[in-house]
């Protein structure tokens with residue numbers, strides 16, 4: 001018997017029992033739907049996280065104090081002096097910009113409204129390094145930094161929270177840590193989630209930060225340094241240059257290990273990538289279990305079907321059907337069921353992803369579910385395999401029936 | 411009994427065939443040593459009381475069941491030597507089986523039912539024409555697209571006969587083919603079988619309880635308690 005003939009018969013036999021076929025398929029629909037939904041959301045989350053990281057700029061290098069790989073006692077603090085040392089065109093031709101960062105939580109007040117948020121003490125070129133754009137006003141200047149000016153750039157959400165508006169704020173005054181700061185600009189919204197978003201931050205000159213908000217024992221210490229390389233190709237060179245300059249300014253002998261750690265955006269990207277992939281695979285695995293449950297449902301119904309059709313099997317054998325013919329007939333049915341369920345499941349999973357994506361977008365987290373051809377192929381192949389695997393035993397049972405016993409079956 | 415057919419090789423040659431059924435601890439002997447030769451073109455009626463082993467014997471001849479001991483040659487082929495798939499080919503090519511309860515598949519129409527044995531064979535050429543011709547030969551050329559439940563019992567049995575004949579088998583086996591039919595339909599079915607035997611020279615073995623039906627056969631084999639009582643010809 002040819003495959004297409006077996007397919008035709010299987011379709012006829014399955015549609016003779018529509019309700020039952022539909023209910024059996026439901027298990028696979030839910031299983032495949034869950035897998036596809038999770039995969040599409042996972043890929044969407046990955047894209048959104050990568051997008052956020054990339055918006056900072058892929059040619060950015062972070063320098064932190066201390067060394068996680070080697071034992072360093074009393075590592076030097078990173079300071080604004082380090083930042084100044086790095087700004088050396090001849091020793092570091094591949095470094096474009098440097099901004100030290102000193103951040104801390106502080107109260108911000110506008111009139112009667114006040115809130116607690118994170119204040120970023122940065123240099124004037126921080127906006128350029130991180131790709132921050134302004135919706136009004138301008139970022140503070142180099143002279144603001146040298147003069148320890150009390151000026152501030154507000155994130156749009158913070159502005160909204162304090163003043164109820166995001167425009168016409170330049171020239172107004174907010175109080176940070178009870179010191180008055182003049183608003184010089186408002187940034188464009190960047191997104192993020194409700195736990196951490198640059199849109200809730202306030203940016204002030206790092207010198208003002210050291211003076212008014214976060215006094216420290218080492219006066220010019222900073223949290224970390226941001227270095228922008230000339231372009232993404234020169235990241236490695238820029239890192240080498242920064243390393244040698246910092247070693248000099250920290251007075252490290254050649255035997256001493258670095259007392260600072262550098263990572264670049266690429267490293268952060270690949271870490272974020274692998275974390276989301278692991279999470280996605282883990283969740284898809286859990287969803288895959290429901291696919292197995294669906295498979296067991298198919299096996300169950302196929303066993304019932306074999307029992308119900310014992311006489312039919314006996315008759316077919318009496319007419320000359322070989323074991324293979326009977327096995328093919330029942331395998332075709334189970335596979336058709338699961339592949340059909342798989343295809344509906346892909347649609348269902350797509351819907352699921354869209355719904356969750358819409359809910360996420362509503363609560364302020366941009367998450368666009370992405371269905372890749374690969375995950376659709378994977379789900380289809382997997383449901384095909386489920387159909388064959390769970391249909392095998394019932395089909396074998398049908399094929400092994402003795403014709404005379406089967407014909408006598410009531 | 412014609413000398414001519416005696417002289418040729420028997421198409422069915424059963425030697426000392428026994429069949430025991432196991433019922434829990436005890437063994438039930440259904441056949442206790444059957445010797446039977448049937449020649450090409452014969453029409454043989456098997457009679458005997460209920461439980462005497464008629465169906466058991468028919469199932470052996472039809473290769474649907476295997477004997478406990480003894481030998482069975484079909485067309486000079488030792489059936490007990492055959493593997494499962496070879497048996498399937500024998501059932502498909504050499505044997506046409508007609509059941510008391512027709513055994514048509516209810517979902518598909520008469521034509522599809524008759525097509526089934528062709529589908530399981532190697533030669534699927536002109537499938538539809540051959541199935542139609544078989545239905546025509548049993549007088550159902552105008553009912554090919556009727557489902558079994560849209561046909562009378564006699565018509566269903568004629569579809570079953572068409573299905574049994576469609577691969578042109580060496581022997582036609584019929585276990586109480588008229589058992590479920592009223593006398594008129596039963597007579598039509600018997601006329602059809604007789605006609606097949608006389609016109610096409612088809613070898614037919616049928617089981618019946620009806621002496622007038624049996625009397626139409628050329629030979630009657632009486633079974634009692636798993637043994638053949640009078641294996642000689644009746645006139």
Ligand SMILES: Nc1ncnc2c1ncn2[C@@H]1O[C@H](COP(=O)(O)OP(=O)(O)OP(=O)(O)O)[C@@H](O)[C@H]1O
Nearest residue numbers: 431432433438440459460461462463464465466467
């Ligand atoms: N599957 C089975 N298991 C146990 N015993 C069986 C089985 N099939 C048949 N028998 C026994 O074998 C004997 C012969 O049965 P068989 O069906 O061949 O009789 P029969 O002559 O066809 O009877 P009937 O005229 O009622 O159809 C009976 O005693 C029956 O009980």
Ligand SMILES: [Mg+2]
Nearest residue numbers: 464465466585
């Ligand atoms: Mg019987």
